[in-house]
Amino acid sequence: MNSNVPPSNEMDDSPLYPSFSLKFSYPLCFTRNAFTAENLTFVREVKGNHKGDMPKLQFFIDQGVLDANPELANAITEYCHVHELNLVDAVHPVPGGEAAKNQIQIDAIYDLMLAAGMDRQSFIVAIGGGGVLDAVGYAASTFHRGMRLIRMPTTVLAQNDAGVGVKNGINSQGIKNLLGCFAVPHAIINDAAFLDSLSARDFRSGFAEAVKVALIRDAEFFFWITQNQQALNAREPRATHHLIKRCAQLHLNQICLGGDPFEQGSARPLDYGHWSAHKLESLTKHALSHGEAVAIGMALDALYAVEIGLMNQAACDQVLAVIQGLGFSLWDDALISADAQGNSELLVGLEEFRQHLGGRLCITLLTDIGKTLEASEIDTEALLRARDKLAMQAKRENRLARVVG
Numbered sequence: 307m308n309s310n311v312p313p314s315n316e317m318d319d320s321p322l323y324p325s326f327s328l329k330f331s332y333p334l335c336f337t338r339n340a341f342t343a344e345n346l347t348f349v350r351e352v353k354g355n356h357k358g359d360m361p362k363l364q365f366f367i368d369q370g371v372l373d374a375n376p377e378l379a380n381a382i383t384e385y386c387h388v389h390e391l392n393l394v395d396a397v398h399p400v401p402g403g404e405a406a407k408n409q410i411q412i413d414a415i416y417d418l419m420l421a422a423g424m425d426r427q428s429f430i431v432a433i434g435g436g437g438v439l440d441a442v443g444y445a446a447s448t449f450h451r452g453m454r455l456i457r458m459p460t461t462v463l464a465q466n467d468a469g470v471g472v473k474n475g476i477n478s479q480g481i482k483n484l485l486g487c488f489a490v491p492h493a494i495i496n497d498a499a500f501l502d503s504l505s506a507r508d509f510r511s512g513f514a515e516a517v518k519v520a521l522i523r524d525a526e527f528f529f530w531i532t533q534n535q536q537a538l539n540a541r542e543p544r545a546t547h548h549l550i551k552r553c554a555q556l557h558l559n560q561i562c563l564g565g566d567p568f569e570q571g572s573a574r575p576l577d578y579g580h581w582s583a584h585k586l587e588s589l590t591k592h593a594l595s596h597g598e599a600v601a602i603g604m605a606l607d608a609l610y611a612v613e614i615g616l617m618n619q620a621a622c623d624q625v626l627a628v629i630q631g632l633g634f635s636l637w638d639d640a641l642i643s644a645d646a647q648g649n650s651e652l653l654v655g656l657e658e659f660r661q662h663l664g665g666r667l668c669i670t671l672l673t674d675i676g677k678t679l680e681a682s683e684i685d686t687e688a689l690l691r692a693r694d695k696l697a698m699q700a701k702r703e704n705r706l707a708r709v710v711g
Contacts, residue, residue: 330490330567334470334554336547340458340497341381349389351456351493352429360392361427361454366415366442368434370402371460374503378433394422402434404592406441407476407483415445419453426450429492433458433500435508436468436596440483443474447489454492460500462512462546463597466553467519470494471561481658482584488567496554498547506633509541511597513632514579516553518604521625522578523556525676532624535631574663575678578670579604582641585655589640601634602641602696609692609699611671614685621674630703637700641693652693653686 337347352363365382372378379397386393398418400406424430430453432442439457446453459469475486501509513531520528530548531538537545560576561567574580583603586594594602608625611617630636643651660667669681 330472332491333493334558335493335495336498336551337495338498340495340499341378341385343385343388347495348385348456349391351495352391353389360390361429362392362394362422362424363429363431364394364419364422364424365397365431365433366400366418366438367397367432368402368406368438368460369399371434371500371503372397372399375500394424394428400434400438400442403437404477404587406434406437408441409476409478409485411441412445412476415442416449419445419449424449424453426453429454429456431456431458433460434464435459435461436464439464439469440473440475440486443489443491444476444486447474447487452489455489457491457494458500459494459496461504462501462509462550463515464512465496465501466512466550467515467557468596469496470554470557472567480588482588496550498543501541501546507595510539510633511595513538513549514597514600514604514629514634515557516549517625517628517632518578518600519553519556519560519576521604521672521675522575522670522678523560523676524552525674527552527556528628528675532628532631535628539633574668575670575680578672578678579607581659581669582606582652582655585651585658586638586640589643589651590638594638594640598634599638601629601632602636602638605629605636606641606689606692606696607669608672609696610684610689611673613688613692613695616679617672617674621672624675625672626699635700636696636703641697650690652689656684656686656689 333351335347335351337345339345340348363386367378382397383393400415401411419430430442430446432439432446432455436459439459443455443457446455457469459465472488472490473486474489475483478484517528517531520531534545538549557576564575579600580603583596583599586599586602587596605626608617608622612619612622626636641652645651645654667682667684669684670678671681673679
């Protein structure tokens with residue numbers, strides 16, 4: 307008789323503890339003009355050691371990228387033909403930015419995937435800025451419980467931050483990234499040629515995330531940014547490449563080595579400056595770009611750290627100087643807006659961030675350049691004083707700029 311089987315009159319109600327682990331890895335490639343015939347970066351990531359019938363490929367591309375690169379769709383078609391890749395249908399445009407991140411667009415992507423007969427062995431290729439990568443990534447990771455996704459970020463912000471991690475999300479109920487998931491991409495390909503067509507504003511927007519990750523993880527990189535502001539503002543290729551690659555590396559180090567790649571805990575060090583930035587984006591109906599909002603959020607949090615005695619004024623001044631030196635404003639009037647009940651929208655945003663974290667607040671604050679702590683409480687009176695000081699500083703800078711101009 308099997309001694310492990312309990313008597314018929316007893317019920318074994320002890321819990322079971324299944325456990326398994328998976329090792330994830332994916333390449334982050336740097337190239338230029340990925341869809342010229344002689345460039346093998348893309349085909350290498352699709353074919354790999356694959357044998358037999360080639361899996362299907364389907365492309366979703368930011369409409370703004372297509373407008374700026376009218377030859378792109380034909381180049382992709384020709385590239386797939388030359389390298390015998392299984393492109394199943396035409397390239398599909400997706401609205402750029404936050405316009406992509408809603409359920410209507412996701413359903414449209416699902417319809418196209420279904421009509422093309424895409425399966426779990428197929429590849430979805432997302433080309434665009436962070437909003438398009440978020441939306442297409444969300445659709446790809448939920449269709450058939452997950453497709454093979456290749457991301458091709460086309461902005462500085464996406465190449466050094468939004469496009470290199472494992473997060474996908476869309477907006478819902480008026481809240482940024484309320485719906486989303488974590489999914490590891492098959493590969494990421496940063497093509498420097500896409501940056502050539504960016505406006506000055508869109509190009510600059512990505513600098514904010516580089517400043518952010520330097521502030522929380524690498525003082526030496528922060529001071530490199532300080533010393534190379536002129537080259538970055540002039541879009542000098544070597545400086546831009548170094549900024550993008552080092553920023554991406556620091557983000558990936560946090561994801562891979564920080565112990566919480568899928569953000570199960572409350573700490574969000576990569577969200578430094580973001581709690582207020584997300585609220586500012588919503589309040590301005592995205593008239594502020596993500597990078598512009600993060601720049602203001604970092605400035606606010608730096609002044610708050612001084613206000614409560616965590617960081618000295620000299621370090622804060624360095625932070626503000628770099629933000630302004632890269633062309634960002636320190637202020638937007640949305641910081642002083644109030645809701646229908648007269649409550650500060652800024653403080654409402656703080657509460658929304660608390661709820662996003664599961665009820666326990668965890669805000670990354672600077673103690674010095676490259677050094678941080680996680681705060682579980684925020685002194686709201688001190689925060690509002692910091693906001694008011696930011697307003698005064700921004701006004702002084704504006705007056706000075708008018709005099710100099």
